[in-house]
Amino acid sequence: MATVNYEVRDGIAILTLDNPPVNGLGAGVRTAFKANYEKGAADDAVKAIVIAGAGRMFCAGADIAEFGKPAPKGTPALQPVLDQMEAGAKPVVAAIHGVALGGGAEVALACHFRVAQKGSRFGLPEVTLGIIPGAGGTQRLPRLIDVKEALTIITSGRPLSADKAKALGAIDEVVEDDVLDAAIAFARKLIADGTKPRRCSEQTASIEVARKNSALFGDFRKSMARRNRGLEAPFAAVDCVEVAVNKSFEDGLKIERETFKKLVASDQSKALRYAFFIEREATKIDGVPKDTPAFDVEEAGVIGCGTMGGGIARSLASAGIAVTILDTDEAALKRGMKTIFDNYDASVAKGRLSKDDMEERIGRINGTTEMHDLEDVDIVIEAAFEDMAVKKDLFGKLDKIVQPDAILATNTSTLDIDEIAAATNRPEQVVGTHFFSPANVMRLMENVRGEKSSKKTLATVMKLSKKMGKVGVMVGVCFGFVGNRMLYAYSRQSNFLIEEGALPQDVDKVIYGFGFPMGPFAVGDLAGLDIGYAIRKANPALRPEGKRYSPIADRLVELGRKGQKTNAGWYRYEEGKRTPLPDPVVEQTILDVSKELGIERRKISEEEILQRCLYPMINEGANILEEGIAQRASDIDVIWLYGYGFPRFRGGPMFYADQIGLKKIYDVMSKLYDTHGDWLEPAPLLKELAGKGKGFADYAK
Numbered sequence: 001m002a003t004v005n006y007e008v009r010d011g012i013a014i015l016t017l018d019n020p021p022v023n024g025l026g027a028g029v030r031t032a033f034k035a036n037y038e039k040g041a042a043d044d045a046v047k048a049i050v051i052a053g054a055g056r057m058f059c060a061g062a063d064i065a066e067f068g069k070p071a072p073k074g075t076p077a078l079q080p081v082l083d084q085m086e087a088g089a090k091p092v093v094a095a096i097h098g099v100a101l102g103g104g105a106e107v108a109l110a111c112h113f114r115v116a117q118k119g120s121r122f123g124l125p126e127v128t129l130g131i132i133p134g135a136g137g138t139q140r141l142p143r144l145i146d147v148k149e150a151l152t153i154i155t156s157g158r159p160l161s162a163d164k165a166k167a168l169g170a171i172d173e174v175v176e177d178d179v180l181d182a183a184i185a186f187a188r189k190l191i192a193d194g195t196k197p198r199r200c201s202e203q204t205a206s207i208e209v210a211r212k213n214s215a216l217f218g219d220f221r222k223s224m225a226r227r228n229r230g231l232e233a234p235f236a237a238v239d240c241v242e243v244a245v246n247k248s249f250e251d252g253l254k255i256e257r258e259t260f261k262k263l264v265a266s267d268q269s270k271a272l273r274y275a276f277f278i279e280r281e282a283t284k285i286d287g288v289p290k291d292t293p294a295f296d297v298e299e300a301g302v303i304g305c306g307t308m309g310g311g312i313a314r315s316l317a318s319a320g321i322a323v324t325i326l327d328t329d330e331a332a333l334k335r336g337m338k339t340i341f342d343n344y345d346a347s348v349a350k351g352r353l354s355k356d357d358m359e360e361r362i363g364r365i366n367g368t369t370e371m372h373d374l375e376d377v378d379i380v381i382e383a384a385f386e387d388m389a390v391k392k393d394l395f396g397k398l399d400k401i402v403q404p405d406a407i408l409a410t411n412t413s414t415l416d417i418d419e420i421a422a423a424t425n426r427p428e429q430v431v432g433t434h435f436f437s438p439a440n441v442m443r444l445m446e447n448v449r450g451e452k453s454s455k456k457t458l459a460t461v462m463k464l465s466k467k468m469g470k471v472g473v474m475v476g477v478c479f480g481f482v483g484n485r486m487l488y489a490y491s492r493q494s495n496f497l498i499e500e501g502a503l504p505q506d507v508d509k510v511i512y513g514f515g516f517p518m519g520p521f522a523v524g525d526l527a528g529l530d531i532g533y534a535i536r537k538a539n540p541a542l543r544p545e546g547k548r549y550s551p552i553a554d555r556l557v558e559l560g561r562k563g564q565k566t567n568a569g570w571y572r573y574e575e576g577k578r579t580p581l582p583d584p585v586v587e588q589t590i591l592d593v594s595k596e597l598g599i600e601r602r603k604i605s606e607e608e609i610l611q612r613c614l615y616p617m618i619n620e621g622a623n624i625l626e627e628g629i630a631q632r633a634s635d636i637d638v639i640w641l642y643g644y645g646f647p648r649f650r651g652g653p654m655f656y657a658d659q660i661g662l663k664k665i666y667d668v669m670s671k672l673y674d675t676h677g678d679w680l681e682p683a684p685l686l687k688e689l690a691g692k693g694k695g696f697a698d699y700a701k
């Protein structure tokens with residue numbers, strides 16, 4: 001049961017938050033916290049109080065699932081409970097282990113002193129949920145530490161290590177040993193020394209410094225603008241910190257509370273909270289119970305030392321896994337290994353990785369041209385050439401060489417996993433692990449379950465995703481799986497739009513404005529137009545007979561325009577720069593194609609661009625859902641958030657569709673279908689749900 005345990009040890013009351021799994025500050029905890037704090041405060045035998053957390057951590061903050069729902073009658077809000085504790089006469093010490101996040105960090109800030117275990121983390125991640133700290137965090141932290149550092153912590157949402165927090169002054173002591181014992185010892189010393197409570201709300205040094213720096217907030221807002229494009233909460237947080245600097249603590253708390261309430265009711269916060277939960281929901285796979293035995297991957301083989309293979313190898317090595325990377329072509333192996341090392345050097349030069357860490361990781365990666373060197377690995381991840389005959393041959397050979405318990409995984413983005421599995425005698429140990437480029441950066445792993453993949457295989461690759469710090473989503477077999485299948489629907493329409501009257505920059509502007517990091521044409525140039533070209537040539541499914549097909553992209557490639565790498569694609573690029581510049585050559589190619597196809601170009605509105613790009617993608621999502629390729633609509637959203645840069649504050653395509661209402665999506669799709677035909681036929685599931693007034697979230701197969 002959610003509670004706070006109370007115990008007195010030799011004049012020190014210990015309040016232990018006890019609400020597994022993360023000691024969330026739900027209604028029950030707040031009620032017990034208040035009661036037990038008051039008990040300790042009223043007991044003359046108690047001279048100091050320690051606040052600790054049971055289990056794995058101190059506290060991960062408010063119970064996010066409670067947001068947007070009325071609190072049970074009579075339960076106290078967190079902020080007044082913390083104000084009461086801070087104002088109290090007896091010193092209170094926080095004993096932090098694991099994490100103190102959000103409301104958990106605010107509990108710690110309302111304590112008078114903070115002791116933390118080495119390795120624990122302290123932070124205010126509220127902005128990642130579309131809200132701001134609502135229990136005094138925006139007012140206490142800037143009074144405790146340098147205001148600019150406080151702004152960075154609050155607006156980035158990134159937790160700090162205990163050591164870093166101590167260096168900034170947010171933590172008083174970091175200990176290697178048991179943190180509760182250390183906090184009790186700390187409290188004893190306070191009692192012995194007669195040290196009075198040190199309240200954050202009464203500190204003035206840092207805000208006085210900030211008051212003298214008239215450019216501080218303006219400069220900070222400018223510096224964060226690009227990174228936080230489209231987001232409300234980080235800017236609201238800056239406003240609250242500015243209030244902390246310029247107004248009284250009480251006024252600040254009031255403004256913080258009002259801001260929190262406004263934000264928690266916003267569409268952005270709803271979408272971001274949804275995004276938090278669906279990532280965890282995606283780990284629950286039909287037919288694969290949580291207790292399914294899965295093995296821990298310690299050694300992996302990677303086949304193919306190109307961009308993808310190299311990125312996968314780096315991700316594995318970063319997770320502490322020994323990697324043998326195979327490329328049968330000696331020169332390709334050398335080139336690939338050099339790229340891996342160069343990329344590591346670049347990470348060190350940018351300060352993203354220490355030299356020691358780099359050396360440790362490099363030490364885990366071995367290159368080979370001999371398949372026999374893969375004999376003992378736990379998993380092989382194949383990232384070779386995208387050709388069924390090549391893959392079947394490879395899997396047949398691997399099956400004979402690699403130890404019998406090992407999993408054979410393929411990074412294919414288009415091919416049928418079941419056909420690849422059939423080339424082996426262990427189809428139950430064959431699975432898809434579809435990474436996204438650059439694989440060492442992008443967090444999505446679209447794991448593909450074959451018809452015969454065993455539960456253990458599926459559980460193991462999901463466990464591996466987690467170990468690699470990736471977000472694994474399990475999907476079924478179909479052409480393009482979930483992400484790319486929807487992507488084709490999206491890029492197809494963006495190509496038709498430019499045939500009909502828009503230009504690449506018009507489409508990209510709308511998509512960027514919606515919140516994607518780039519529009520489809522700029523992405524194409526980044527990825528390389530020759531890649532899509534090769535996929536289209538190799539896959540008749542992408543240009544079926546009798547269906548509309550835009551030849552513009554192919555024409556550009558045939559003109560030698562392969563994207564950024566040739567300084568020319570959908571845009572032109574100045575040497576060494578990445579800014580896309582509209583190019584008259586491209587415009588002429590587009591106009592020529594429109595003319596050849598007999599299309600009379602027209603003015604296309606921004607609304608039409610957005611709907612034409614997004615609604616067909618959502619429509620394809622409906623088909624994917626009905627076919628059971630994705631287990632739930634929210635899995636599709638996870639894929640788009642982590643693999644394709646769909647703006648997180650919009651929740652993902654399926655959530656976005658539910659917010660708009662499926663009836664509207666269906667009506668627009670029907671109209672588009674009437675006008676443009678073929679590719680735009682409304683999905684039966686979309687029609688059905690729209691007719692019933694339901695959303696994708698209501699759909700369960």
Ligand code: HSC
Binds near residue numbers: 126260
């Ligand atoms: C907040 O604190 C607002 C405050 O400012 C207070 C505001 C007061 C209001 C004032 C009004 C005026 N809530 O991630 P895992 C679940 S906002 C509910 O797999 P790990 C999670 O869904 C909060 N549930 O574990 C999962 O459930 P499942 C700010 C939460 O070890 C299970 O716990 N805090 C939850 O990989 C295990 O989670 C944050 O944003 C929560 N707060 O990672 C921290 N946290 O098993 C969010 C977790 O049913 N949490 N759950 O799927 C995390 O970052 C990670 O969970 C940890 C643990 C790093 C804590």
